[in-house]
Amino acid sequence: MKITDLSTERRSELLSEMREKYEMFRSYGISLDMSRGNPPREQLSLNGDILNAVTDPDDCLSEDGTDCRNYGVPYGLREARELFSQLIQVPADNIIIGGTSSLNLLFDTVSRAVTHGLAGSPRPWGKEEKIKFICPVPGYDRHYKILEYFGIEMITVPFTGDGPDMDQVEKIAAEDPSVKGIICVPVYSNYTGDVYSPETVVRLARMETKAADFVVMYDDAYVVHDLYGVPAETPSFYDECVKAGHPERPVIFASTSKMSFAGGGICCVAFGDKNLELAKKAMAIQFITHDKINQLRHVRVLKDLETVRERMNRFGSMLLPKFEAVEETFERFLGSYDIAEWSKPKGGYFICFRLRYGGARRIVEMCTQAGVKLTPAGAGFPYGKDPSDSYIRIAPTFPAVDDLKKAAELLCICSIMVALENNAPLEV
Numbered sequence: 001m002k003i004t005d006l007s008t009e010r011r012s013e014l015l016s017e018m019r020e021k022y023e024m025f026r027s028y029g030i031s032l033d034m035s036r037g038n039p040p041r042e043q044l045s046l047n048g049d050i051l052n053a054v055t056d057p058d059d060c061l062s063e064d065g066t067d068c069r070n071y072g073v074p075y076g077l078r079e080a081r082e083l084f085s086q087l088i089q090v091p092a093d094n095i096i097i098g099g100t101s102s103l104n105l106l107f108d109t110v111s112r113a114v115t116h117g118l119a120g121s122p123r124p125w126g127k128e129e130k131i132k133f134i135c136p137v138p139g140y141d142r143h144y145k146i147l148e149y150f151g152i153e154m155i156t157v158p159f160t161g162d163g164p165d166m167d168q169v170e171k172i173a174a175e176d177p178s179v180k181g182i183i184c185v186p187v188y189s190n191y192t193g194d195v196y197s198p199e200t201v202v203r204l205a206r207m208e209t210k211a212a213d214f215v216v217m218y219d220d221a222y223v224v225h226d227l228y229g230v231p232a233e234t235p236s237f238y239d240e241c242v243k244a245g246h247p248e249r250p251v252i253f254a255s256t257s258k259m260s261f262a263g264g265g266i267c268c269v270a271f272g273d274k275n276l277e278l279a280k281k282a283m284a285i286q287f288i289t290h291d292k293i294n295q296l297r298h299v300r301v302l303k304d305l306e307t308v309r310e311r312m313n314r315f316g317s318m319l320l321p322k323f324e325a326v327e328e329t330f331e332r333f334l335g336s337y338d339i340a341e342w343s344k345p346k347g348g349y350f351i352c353f354r355l356r357y358g359g360a361r362r363i364v365e366m367c368t369q370a371g372v373k374l375t376p377a378g379a380g381f382p383y384g385k386d387p388s389d390s391y392i393r394i395a396p397t398f399p400a401v402d403d404l405k406k407a408a409e410l411l412c413i414c415s416i417m418v419a420l421e422n423n424a425p426l427e428v
């Protein structure tokens, strides 16, 4: 049974307690950054095997004899494409290996669509009066920044726990020809940790769209990043699109940024046959080759899906205590007040903290003043504007467990203070 709100007396007592604690935190002079999802040092230190996989300049041949020290094989070593093929469930022939950043490939894909169009485009997107994209929220800020940069209008759709609200997605895509796509992080979504259910994946593949060149930008950044050693099973989006008769719909990205070195790994993009040809046509002009020595280093160590999973299980077990420390601290300090809820993701890099009564901006600012830097409030929404001012993204992967406990406690203190100051009910 839900018991009533705190008494007025208890509320003012609690507020004084929290203010005192907050001032104490400020006096500690801590300095912590929980704003971005960086792999922890202890994980990066285990990557010596990758650094040391190619040490002899005369040992740089790929399996088919390609000399990785030289130009050539612009779309990536066969074994690198086969590795990603297992990770993202796309035929190796439809995969292109990029440089060190999948975000870069996403930017380029949108850029090409704007200047030249995609398979099925009546004209380049830049020649249309308006282009719109569906954005499940809260989501990845850098995705929104790319869309904003190209002047693409963003339509937000909420998450349901199984991915975006597909009733809304289907309706928007079916009605409006200027809606050219949706941007998705299907596994351990960046912010909420949602894993798209098989039904969501199939509906995304099958849905009718008014735009003939509608694409699903499917960012598989966290496809093997499980915290509990249990793989997130999703059907092959690529296969589902082919089966549904929409072979040009999927544009799938992945990278090893959180398997090897952040911004220093290898990455890929996958397309249907026609979009693949269009991409290659542009890329043939854009570069001569990517860094195949880095590809060689990675494939010699990461080898195949099974080897990757073993590695990621080791990394996951290093990250899990960090996630647990944050979740336990939230439960301990906020469990008895019904003012916030938080995700308990099974993988990925983030915990999503939601305030029932808003105040996110103020809380993030207070934490910053006390030495804990968080992702700016609103970052999970297009244009940095969270209409309910209620979401805060926690990135627990980099700091040490003890620091995380302190930072999470500070966040709880600020949340209680702001709830009290805003006269929100604190149920017990």
Ligand SMILES: Cc1ncc(COP(=O)(O)O)c(C=O)c1O
Pocket (backbone or CB within 6 Å): 037, 100, 101, 102, 103, 104, 140, 185, 190, 219, 221, 254, 255, 256, 257, 262, 263, 267
């Ligand atoms: C969803 C998502 N996509 C892409 C990236 C960046 O990937 P990359 O380092 O391959 O550019 C990140 C990094 O945090 C991410 O969260």
